[in-house]
Amino acid sequence: MRKKIVAGNWKMNTTLAEGQALASEIIHMVEDETDRSVQVVLIPPFTHLYPINKLIGSLRKKHIYLGAQDCSAHEKGAYTGEVSAAMLQSVGVDYVIVGHSERREYHAENHALLAQKARRVLEHGMQLIFCCGEPLSVREAGNYLEYVEAQLRESLFELEADLWEHIVIAYEPVWAIGTGKTATPEQAQEVHAYIRSLIAERYDKALAHEVSILYGGSCKPENAAELFAQADIDGGLIGGASLKSRSFVDIIKACQ
Structure with missing residues (x-):
């Protein structure tokens, strides 16, 4: 069976103290309130990765994981401000987002660059969350x-x-991120099913069936259960709602 995953992308939010408090709240609520059948991924800013990995502690590799929001396409060298896949792996990162719509839009990241980044993540033994999706x-x-x-x-x-056993796809309709709009469950399912069919066509049906495909367009506690009930939606890449522990954990519970 393919994995159910709910990943919280905090983007450029929280100070270190705020982030540690949020992570601690989520970890304790997940332990107390969920059946642990869903993989939970916390994806804070780079500055928080090492201390939040310490908070996750022994739960890491069981059902709570650490993620990074991006990584460099370069292995190492004179690339000021970049963070390499090796650096992320060394501080305990399990998952790395590549191709988020904000990176594509604000940093002009193209297909070729994202292919390099994806390769770096996989070469260093981490799980790749690859984002795709269309603007309005x-x-x-x-x-x-x-x-x-x-x-x-x-x-x-x-x-x-x-390598596909280490790849998760996140479909994020850009027109439904931070706009108050949400794709209907049927609209989301259409694209998720199409993505799975493309993987089956390129590789094979068995491989495609095992790939987790997450929905990443303004998923909230109010619509999570209906979205997750669709046949090809295996969880969510959550933005704003992941900054509130109650909302985030309610989404995780909906994925159970």
């Missing part, structure tokens, strides 16, 4: 499936089949 103009034009297909083909489909 593409959704309204009706060619959103082709748009998502290009993102996957250009960045991931040169990878060897055996």
Whole structure:
């Protein structure tokens, strides 16, 4: 069975003290209130990774994991401000996001660069969360499936089949992030099913069936259960709602 995953992307929010408090609240609530059938990934800013890994402690590798929001395409060297995959692995990171819509938009990250980043993450033994999704103009034009297909083909489909056991896809309709809009469960399911069909076409059906595909478009406690009930939605990449422990844990419980 493919993994159920709820990952909280804190983006550029929380001081270290705030982040440690939030992580501690989430960890204790997950332990007290959930059946631990869902993998929970905390994805704080880079500055918080090492101390939050210490908070996760022995729960790491069981059902609570540590994630990073990005990594460099370079292995090491004179790249001021960059953080390498090796550095992330050395502080206990389990999952790394690559290709988030904000990185694509604000930092002009293209398919080729994201392919390099994905390769670095996998080479260092971490799990890859690869984001894909369309902006409003593409959704309204009706060619959103082709748009998502290009993102996957250009960045991931040169990878060897055996690496896919370490890859999670996150579909994030850009028009539904921070706008108050949410894709309907049917709209989300359509794209998730299409993504799975593309993986099956490129590799095989058995491999595609095992890949977890997360929804990443303004998922909240109010709509989480309906979204997660769809056949090809295996959890969520949560933004704003992951900054409130109660909301985040309620989403995790909905995924159970």
